[in-house]
Amino acid sequence: MKPSPPDHSTGDESPGVPGFRTWRGVYLFVFGFFVLVVVLLAIFSRVFA
Amino acid sequence: MNPTDWVVLLGTMLGIAAYGTWRTRHTDNLNTYLKGNHNTGWVTIGLSVMATQASTITYLSLPGQAYENGIAFIQNYFGLPLALIIVCAAFLPIYRKLGVYTAYEYLGQRFDAKTRLLGAALFLLQRGLQAGITIYAPAIILSTVLGWRLDLTIIFTGLLVIVYTVTGGSAAVNLTQRWQMAVIFGGMLTAFLVLLSKLPGDALPIAGAMGKLQAVDFTPDFKRRYTFLSGLLGGLFLSLSYFGTDQSQVQRYIGGAALREGRLGLMFNALFKIPMQFCIVMLGALLFVFYQFQPNTPVFFNRTEWQRHAQGPQAATFRAIEEKHATLHADKLDKIRVWVAARGRGESTAEIAARKVMLEAQKASEAVRQQARDALRSADPKAKVKDSDYVFITFILTQLPHGVIGLLIAVMFASALSSKAGELNALGTTSTIDLWRHFRPLAAHDEARNVRNAKCFTALWGFFAIGFALFVSFAENLIEALNIVASIFYPALLGVFVVAFFLKRVGGSAVFWAAVAAQALVLGLFFVGKAYPTHEIGYLWLNPIGCAACVIFSLLLQAVIGTKGPRPNTEGVQ
Numbered sequence: 001m002k003p004s005p006p007d008h009s010t011g012d013e014s015p016g017v018p019g020f021r022t023w024r025g026v027y028l029f030v031f032g033f034f035v036l037v038v039v040l041l042a043i044f045s046r047v048f049a
Numbered sequence: 050m051n052p053t054d055w056v057v058l059l060g061t062m063l064g065i066a067a068y069g070t071w072r073t074r075h076t077d078n079l080n081t082y083l084k085g086n087h088n089t090g091w092v093t094i095g096l097s098v099m100a101t102q103a104s105t106i107t108y109l110s111l112p113g114q115a116y117e118n119g120i121a122f123i124q125n126y127f128g129l130p131l132a133l134i135i136v137c138a139a140f141l142p143i144y145r146k147l148g149v150y151t152a153y154e155y156l157g158q159r160f161d162a163k164t165r166l167l168g169a170a171l172f173l174l175q176r177g178l179q180a181g182i183t184i185y186a187p188a189i190i191l192s193t194v195l196g197w198r199l200d201l202t203i204i205f206t207g208l209l210v211i212v213y214t215v216t217g218g219s220a221a222v223n224l225t226q227r228w229q230m231a232v233i234f235g236g237m238l239t240a241f242l243v244l245l246s247k248l249p250g251d252a253l254p255i256a257g258a259m260g261k262l263q264a265v266d267f268t269p270d271f272k273r274r275y276t277f278l279s280g281l282l283g284g285l286f287l288s289l290s291y292f293g294t295d296q297s298q299v300q301r302y303i304g305g306a307a308l309r310e311g312r313l314g315l316m317f318n319a320l321f322k323i324p325m326q327f328c329i330v331m332l333g334a335l336l337f338v339f340y341q342f343q344p345n346t347p348v349f350f351n352r353t354e355w356q357r358h359a360q361g362p363q364a365a366t367f368r369a370i371e372e373k374h375a376t377l378h379a380d381k382l383d384k385i386r387v388w389v390a391a392r393g394r395g396e397s398t399a400e401i402a403a404r405k406v407m408l409e410a411q412k413a414s415e416a417v418r419q420q421a422r423d424a425l426r427s428a429d430p431k432a433k434v435k436d437s438d439y440v441f442i443t444f445i446l447t448q449l450p451h452g453v454i455g456l457l458i459a460v461m462f463a464s465a466l467s468s469k470a471g472e473l474n475a476l477g478t479t480s481t482i483d484l485w486r487h488f489r490p491l492a493a494h495d496e497a498r499n500v501r502n503a504k505c506f507t508a509l510w511g512f513f514a515i516g517f518a519l520f521v522s523f524a525e526n527l528i529e530a531l532n533i534v535a536s537i538f539y540p541a542l543l544g545v546f547v548v549a550f551f552l553k554r555v556g557g558s559a560v561f562w563a564a565v566a567a568q569a570l571v572l573g574l575f576f577v578g579k580a581y582p583t584h585e586i587g588y589l590w591l592n593p594i595g596c597a598a599c600v601i602f603s604l605l606l607q608a609v610i611g612t613k614g615p616r617p618n619t620e621g622v623q
Contacts, residue, residue: 016309023312027134030319034130037323038277041123041264048257 050194050446054455061232061459094302094314098292099322105186105465107329108237110528113350113437115333116340117526119261121275123330125532125589126323128285132292133319137312139550140293145308152299152546153483159549161557162487167564168545169483172296173476175538177510180472181517182530184210185438187465188518193442194458196353199433203518206465211511214470214477215504233464236457240441241328243449244335251389252338258388258404259411261334264327274587283589286596287532290539294546297475336444341385348374348421350439355421358428366424374417381410437526473514477507536591537575541568543592544599552600555607563602571595 020026050058114122149155153172157165187210188202195202249255256262266276273279292298292315302311340346348371349355359367388403422434445457481503541564548560571591578585 013309015313017313023138026312026316027138030130030134030316033320034323038127038265041327042267045262045264045266048253048262 050454050458051451053451054458057452057455058459058462061456062463092314092317094310095317098298098302098314098318099325105190105461105468106183106527106531107326108233108461108464109186109189109441110438110526111326111329112333112336112441113439114526114528115261115330116337116440117437120264120327120330120334121266122528123264123323123327124266124275124277124280125284126288126326127277127280128282129288129322130319131281131285132288133315135289136293137315140546141302141311141315142308143550144299144303145311149303150482151296151479152294153296153479156545156549157483160560164545164557164561164564165483166487167561168294168542169479171538171542171564171568172294172479173484175534176295176297176472176476177513178517178534178538179531180469180476180510180514181521182527182534183465183469183472184514184518185527187462187469189438190442190458190462190465192353193351193439193446198353198357200519204515207511207515207518210466210469210473211508213466214473214507214511232456232460236453236460237329237332239453240445240449240457241332243453244332244339244444247448248335248339249342249389251392252335254392255341255385255389256334256338259337259408261337271586271590274589276587279587279589283536283587283592286543286592287536287539287589290543290592290596291535294539294542295475296479297472300471300475300478333440336440339444340440341382344375344379346378347443348418349425350436350443351433352439352443354425354433354436358425358432361428363424363428367421370417370421370424374414374421377410377414377417381407381414384410435526469514473507473510476510477503477505480506480510533588536588537571538568540571540592540595541565541599544596544603547596547600548603552603555603559606559610560599560603563599563606566602567595567599570598 014021015023015026017026020029111122144152144155147155147158149158151169153165153168156168184203184207185199187206188199191197191202191206192199197205253262266273267278268276269278270276271279302314347355355367359371384403384407388400388407391399391403422436425432425434442461445454449457481499485502485506486499544567545560545564548555548563571594574586574591574594575588
């Protein structure tokens with residue numbers, strides 16, 4: 001029995017997500033969204049503290 | 050629960066089980082049993098990853114944690130999106146390229162057999178202990194619904210989970226989780242809406258004034274458990290370990306049809322995890338407000354445990370505590386109303402004074418709850434005195450409409466089953482691939498025997514989890530207990546993977562002994578903190594400390610022994 005064949009894709013292919021041509025773009029979007037969420041949470045804490 | 054709830058509950062449970070069994074009726078090879086179906090798309094992977102970690106413990110324990118300590122726990126997840134980006138960019142392509150079954154196989158290829166065994170052993174140890182904690186989740190539900198003793202429900206649900214896992218495997222878990230998540234979101238949304246409809250208009254300001262809405266704390270205090278820094282750094286390393294080196298997670302995303310599917314599944318989690326957890330902790334904070342306005346709020350939410358002792362020889366003590374709590378609770382409600390009125394009139398001086406009085410009333414009420422725990426401990430030293438995990442389930446059973454109660458209980462129970470199934474499945478996989486097949490290499494070619502062994506190991510870990518849950522008690526609530534166990538055993542393991550990926554010069558012997566030393570350091574820090582609480586650091590900090598120690602020790606050891614040892618195997622490493 002052998003494990004499934006190795007995947008030799010380079011990882012540089014297009015993510016196939018509308019609006020994003022590279023994975024770096026996807027990562028930047030996720031990071032930006034994370035920063036936005038933290039800022040909103042900080043504002044929320046300040047308003048209700 | 051009435052007959053409608055029971056019909057909905059049983060119908061939902063049977064439907065989920067039947068669907069999973071039917072779709073995976075021909076799961077007879079190891080590849081499918083262990084990795085799941087290779088046609089799995091990113092939506093299924095994303096939901097599966099989310100469901101494996103957002104188990105019923107999250108839905109039961111997180112609202113209770115926020116009820117007790119506010120929503121600061123959300124900071125625990127601040128490192129998660131960053132960790133997932135790193136896993137997608139660095140870890141996932143390597144696992145995919147090598148076509149491995151388990152993350153620890155990679156360690157064997159990169160270093161040597163002993164490092165692979167160490168990685169697998171650390172994973173098995175911490176996941177095995179965690180399995181003993183997570184089994185509480187479905188048991189708490191059944192114990193509350195049926196009024197059974199907790200130890201009996203642990204045995205019953207433990208056996209149920211073993212059967213569910215052994216007969217299904219990874220693909221069944223994946224398939225049913227997709228539907229469970231949909232029903233869970235629906236059920237949680239219903240609970241949230243029902244809660245909102247029962248809250249007073251000033252719910253958010255009340256929760257804020259009583260200290261429950263401090264989501265972000267920028268204080269640079271290493272002793273506080275949840276701050277912005279501990280969440281960002283400690284949470285980053287904890288999540289990196291969890292998503293990058295824990296087989297129960299790696300197994301979810303290496304099964305995708307392509308690298309893209311695994312990456313998108315993880316990015317889905319990176320985007321939605323914090324908002325989802327925020328909704329759940331807010332549910333807890335609002336539950337706190339809700340129970341301030343309920344005249345019959347229990348002094349101890351685990352009613353089965355309370356009633357068991359309240360009818361014993363110390364009945365008078367328990368009754369006196371209940372009466373005292375009822376009086377103080379009513380008094381606190383009056384103080385809250387005074388504060389709300391002062392706030393409504395816009396009188397800031399009166400508002401500040403009223404808030405101070407309200408917080409003192411809250412302290413008095415908390416002191417009685419502590420008395421209740423002490424009384425329980427005095428009646429039975431082995432009694433479970435942490436009741437925050439019972440807050441949300443109590444709300445569900447007493448406040449939601451019939452039918453919805455059955456639905457929510459069903460999905461929480463199903464989620465608990467599938468989460469435990471994923472966990473046991475990963476333990477069975479790692480035991481088979483990294484331990485059994487390592488010691489019995491000739492048997493590796495016997496497909497049917499491999500599957501039989503994987504199922505046997507899965508069942509064995511299930512029995513271990515039941516035993517651990519029955520004989521060990523802990524003082525934390527469930528979600529914190531899980532994170533503490535992870536923070537003790539993950540850091541050294543993560544350090545080994547970081548060395549494997551990024552420090553090509555370091556060989557197997559150096560990293561092996563470095564990991565052993567880093568693990569000893571983390572255990573030392575943890576137990577010294579427990580022995581001398583004034584020196585205890587927040588547990589999240591153990592993650593970066595242990596990982597950094599492993600990396601630094603590896604470099605030092607390699608510098609000492611590197612020239613004498615065999616050449617490190619860097620084949621297949623990017």
